[in-house]
Structure formats: C-alpha cells, structure tokens
Amino acid sequence: MHRIWLVSGAVLAFAALAFAAFTQHALGDNYLPMMRMILDTAREVQFVHALALIAVGILVMQPGKHPFLNLAGGAFLIGIILFCGGLDTSADPTGRFDALKPVIPVGGFILFVGWTLFAFGALTLKKPQA
Numbered sequence: 001m002h003r004i005w006l007v008s009g010a011v012l013a014f015a016a017l018a019f020a021a022f023t024q025h026a027l028g029d030n031y032l033p034m035m036r037m038i039l040d041t042a043r044e045v046q047f048v049h050a051l052a053l054i055a056v057g058i059l060v061m062q063p064g065k066h067p068f069l070n071l072a073g074g075a076f077l078i079g080i081i082l083f084c085g086g087l088d089t090s091a092d093p094t095g096r097f098d099a100l101k102p103v104i105p106v107g108g109f110i111l112f113v114g115w116t117l118f119a120f121g122a123l124t125l126k127k128p129q130a
Contacts, residue, residue: 068124071121086100
C-alpha cells in the first residue's frame with residue numbers, strides 16, 4: 001500500500017506545481033483576482049495534502065498493520081480530488097462547472113477526517129526495535 005500513497009503524493013505534488021506554473025504564466029491577467037485566489041488556495045491545499053500522502057506512505061512501511069494510516073491516505077486522496085478539483089472548477093469564469101460546487105465542502109470534510117485518521121494512526125505506531 002505504501003507505493004500507492006508515495007506515488008499518489010508525488011504525482012499530486014507535481015500536478016500542483018505544474019498547475020501553479022500554468023495559472024501564473026499562461027493565464028496572465030485573464031482571471032479576476034478572486035478567481036486567482038481560489039486557484040492559489042486549491043494549489044496550497046493540494047501541496048500540503050500531497051506531502052501528507054507521502055508521509056502516510058513512509059509511515060506504513062514500518063512493520064505491522066496500519067489501518068488508520070491507510071484510511072487516512074484514502075481520505076487525503078479523495079479529499080484532494082473533491083476539494084481541490086471543486087475549487088479549480090469553481091474558478092472557471094464561464095460557470096460551466098457550477099454544478100460541482102457542492103463537492104467542495106464534502107472534500108474539505110474528508111480532508112479533516114483524513115487528519116483525524118492520521119492522528120489515530122500515529123498513536124497506534126509501535127516503537128521501532130533497535
């Protein structure tokens with residue numbers, strides 16, 4: 001399972017960086033400041049949670065079972081897709097994706113659940129044997 005979290009985290013961090021560069025350079029002044037702020041928020045949240053996925057991947061490599069950490073990884077992945085994807089689409093000035101706006105708070109809630117699961121998973125880690 002650790003490879004899924006490590007690769008997902010790396011791919012999502014790469015995507016956040018690429019999208020940040022695209023919005024900064026390719027869009028120029030075509031977006032209103034509020035729309036750019038929405039996109040920036042999505043990128044920041046995606047970066048942080050991509051790193052959280054990488055942390056999950058590293059922690060589940062320790063011996064033993066890690067159900068809370070694996071659930072946290074799943075929550076982070078789903079939350080990124082719903083929350084950040086929802087924010088990205090809500091910044092579209094045409095309004096074509098307005099129907100997706102309700103997934104934003106759902107994705108945010110799932111990210112909170114992910115951090116709660118991560119905390120439980122951290123509490124259940126066993127001390128490494130020397």
